[in-house]
Amino acid sequence: MTERLQDLVTQSVERDPEATALVGGDETMTYGELEAASNRLAHALVDRGVKPGDRVGVLAAKTPATIAALLGVLRAGGAYVPVDSASPAARAARIVRAAEPTVLLADDTATGLVDGLAGEGLDLTVGALGEPLSGERFASAFARADLASLPAEAPATSSPDLAHLLFTSGSTGVPKGVMITHENVLAFVDWAIRHFGTKASDRVSGHPPLHFDLSTFDIYATLAAGAQLHLVPASLGLDARRTAAFIRDHELTQWFSVPSVLTYLARFDAVAENDFPALERLLWCGEVLPTPVLAHWMRRLPHARFTNLYGPTEATIASSYYDVPAVPADESVPVPIGVPCDGESLLVLDDGVPAPVGGIGELYIGGVGLSPGYWRDQEKTDAAFVAGPDGERIYKTGDLARADDDGVVHFLGRTDSQIKSxxxxxxxxxxxxxxxxxxxxxxxxxxxxxxxxxxxxxxxxxxxxxxxxxxxxxxxxxxxxxxxxxxxxxxxxxxxxxxxxxxxxxxxxxxxxxxxxxxxxxxx
The missing domain is CATH 3.30.300.30 (ANL, C-terminal domain)
Structure with missing residues (x-):
């Protein structure tokens, strides 16, 4: 049984080391190359003092080298902390101070930010994922070329269960670090591969930024299946026609993004009738996809399967799903968030007790995806992760929902968006x-x-x-x-x-x- 995320790559290497794992811009990596690159970086991190349980910051664009770096952190026994390299230095500094990384890994997109972090008084050891980096206040301790002489086999080190910290916005303006474990991610990946039938011949999109939890699904489900992950460049932005061309030209079999991207493509009429012939499934998560937009996509792509995924970062990627059976007949009715993924539970509670069928209540999540809590913040953890009706540990989503006669859950909005006017x-x-x-x-x-x-x-x-x-x-x-x-x-x-x-x-x-x-x- 797989116990750590990095083992997924090793298993795919054993099946076919020459198979393409990552495609990003002009760079590709086979599974064998990905395994060796991540192992060499792991040795470099251990040499720079990274010990099991340490955090490693990652400030870099979404490239094959960066994906290898995430795996390298895990192979060194660490937990990675992805930081948006477009963040203001003051916000990034709050994350870095909270995470206390032993090493920061960066590329040339983050040179200015790392310099800004140094200017905030942080003492940093920086590893460059490409060419050596230097700014006014820092110089990288090692670069990609320095790794070539290091062993291509994994270092002998233990790997604690914490896989990464994902920092989300906090109501007080201080980012909250959500702890995600190997076990959390592996449970979702196991369900997703079975449910979607992900296979080695798949060509999967990697659209979300690495500091967004949806990217975790793209990366690890793809690597587990021995498939290809096609990294969507951030430079596409919301350019509808270029995004459509990317799906078409890369012959993607799976697309996964937030709904706003799908809305733009539909509204700009960037998708033709029977477009994207290779596309087998289209998934979305993160917010509500307007039903008229979904209907537009389903009419244009009758050959594809459409699935709504729902879940907050604190419950790891997604906790429920709804496979849309047909083009919605009534476009004024929102798409349900569906039923729990295996090992998960959805509870609609009214004042702490289960709401009747059809009754409105607050949605809570339980099960294998629940984060251990917020990094070094027991007060916030205790407020968000509470005891359920049967004493089980559940997460308070802050969402309103109702369950219908078939047990299908319908999202009704945020509790904080229910107003009195x-x-x-x-x-x-x-x-x-x-x-x-x-x-x-x-x-x-x-x-x-x-x-x-x-x-x-x-x-x-x-x-x-x-x-x-x-x-x-x-x-x-x-x-x-x-x-x-x-x-x-x-x-x-x-x-x-x-x-x-x-x-x-x-x-x-x-x-x-x-x-x-x-x-x-x-x-x-």
Whole structure:
């Protein structure tokens, strides 16, 4: 039985060392090359003082060399901490101080950031994943060329269960480090390979950034199957036609991303009838995919299988799934989040007890995917990971949900997006679903803003439209009026060229709330 993530590569090497493992830009790596590269880096890390359980920071672009570096950290017995190399130095410094890495691994995309970290007073040992790096305040201790003389076999070292720390946004502005274990990831990978039938001939997308937990699925399920991982360059951004061309040209059999990417491709009409003939399955996770967008994709790609995955970082990649059986007949009905993956459980609780069938409650997750908690923060861990009705350990998602007669769970929005406005309790997700059904809307977000008025929280809607479409606020409001009660209508609207996104490609709702927040009055 596989006990560590790096063992997945070793097993694939034993099957076929010459098979292609990684494709990124002009660089490819076979499984044999990946195994040797990760082992050599592991020796370099051990030589620089990395001991079992130590953390190693990774500030680098998504390339084959970087994937090898992640495995090298694990082979050295460490846990890797991926950091967005586009982060401001002050935020990255908070992560580095919290994780206390023994070594930082970086490439030339992160030279400025590493220099900024040194400027924040951090004492760093830096390893370069390519050419030697140097800035005003640092120089790399070793570079890729220095590894060639090191052994291609793994060093003899133990490997504790902590695999990586993923830092997410914290409500106080301090990033939270979610601890993810080898066991957590292996449990999901085992289920996913069986459920999706991943095989050695697959060509899988690697779209999410490495500091986003969805990338964990792409990497380890692909390597476990002995398949090819095609790393999608960040430079594609949300360029719909270039992204479609990538799927087409690389003959991908699986695409996995956040819904905003699928929305852009659909709204810009970048996908032709029966496009992507090699594509067998299309998966999404991270936020709600508007049902009209899903229907568009399903009509264009009748040969593909479509699956909605749901789960927070704290429960490792995803905890539930819903295989969409057919093109939705009613595009105003959101797609369910489905049923638990093997070894997981979904509980809809109302005041701590199971809600009746069809009843609304807060969603909790239990099972094999649960993180041990937040790095060195027992208070936050105890608040989020609680005892369930039967004493089991469960995670408080902060999401509202209901389970239907068939046990299928339906996501209803965030508990913190259920607001009170004009005396009514309103779920903003319902308003957002209504706006998304209006023809011409490319994407939208509905947020609640406390404006200090008598009406309570003000409902605000930002939206963008399909290129070449005119949809003034008055017309959009008129059409939405036909879909939801008048008391649920947004009071403030704003048409934008594009909605702001956070580093994971999701709509940046805090930024929108600030945009709609009224300016302070003079003298206050």
């Amino acid at each position: 004009r005396g009514y309790r309103i779920e903003l997700g319902e308003v957002e679903s209504a706006v998304n059904t209006v023809p011409g809307v490319r994407e939208c977000a509905v947020v609640g803003v406390d404006t200090g008025g008598f009406e309570g929280t003000t409902i605000c809607c930002a939206y963008s439209v399909v290129e070449g479409t005119e949809l003034p606020v008055a017309e959009l409001r008129k059409q939405v009026t036909a879909l939801i009660p008048r008391y649920m209508l947004p009071a403030r609207w704003e048409a934008l060229d594009g909605l702001p996104k956070n580093v994971n490609g999701k709509i940046d709702r805090p930024a929108l709330r600030e945009r709609f927040r009224p300016a302070p009055k003079e003298g206050t």
